[in-house]
Amino acid sequence: MPKIVDKDKMRAEILEAAMMCFARTGYQATKMTDIARAAGVAKGTLYLYCDGKDDLILSLIGQYFDGLRGQITLLPAPQTLELYLDGLRQTVILAQRDMTSLIFEVLGPGFKDPRAVEIIDGFFDWLARHWAEHFADLAEAQEIRADCDPMALARAVIAMLDGVFLHLSLFDAGSKIATLRRETAFTMIASGLRG
Incomplete structure (x- = not known):
């Protein structure tokens, strides 16, 4: 049978075996036989x-951004700026987990592929629309400035967070100094949203 x-x-x-192999030996050095062995399957399988x-x-890459x-x-729609910032902190913590090895050692080689760029761009387009909806509601509730386009605000926050992620990925994300830098970035984002 x-x-x-x-x-x-x-x-x-x-995929789990591939992630483990790429993280351990890097994308270039990993062979398909290594992944098959780690997954417990034949190379043909x-x-x-x-x-x-x-x-x-x-x-x-798709799995990472779909999971994020x-x-x-799942985060509730924020009713106040403070609740938005709490959700933003949770988002940063979710995205930051294992970010260094994930981005630089595992997923980085894929970023050269236009299909990977399409996946990543699709995620950030979705995130901008998602946050723009929140910003429109928060502006209407007079929680944040109403003189800026919600989509422009969302894209600006994403750009700032890209810098925070990159910085924390290159340096010790768990240190007190990194926490201070992250919280200072949130303070600056809040200040810009308030106007």
Whole structure:
């Protein structure tokens, strides 16, 4: 009797193995045989689930940003600027977790691929629309400035957070100094939103 395989579970295990291998030895040094061994499958079986390392990287990028989107979506719509900032802090903490190895060692090589750029750009387009809706509601409630376009505000906050993420990824994200820098960035964002 043929063995029944849960294809979604197998793909998840392969992606987990790929992430582990890329994190341990880097994208360039990792071979498909390394990933197959880590996933506990034959190399031929591995190719039933992906076309190669580039496909795995794209899947990992998509998985990361889909997961982040799902977690952000669960945050309640903020009724005040302070509640928005609390949600922003949670978003930064969610996104920052393991950011250094994830971005620079694992996903970084995929950023050269236009398909990866499309995934990332799609996430930030979604995030800008999501936050712009919140900003429109907060402006109407007179919680934040009403003289700026909500989408422009959302894009500006995203750009500032990109800088914060990059900085914290390059330096010790868990240190007291990093926490102070992150909180200062939030204070500046709040000040800009208040006008």
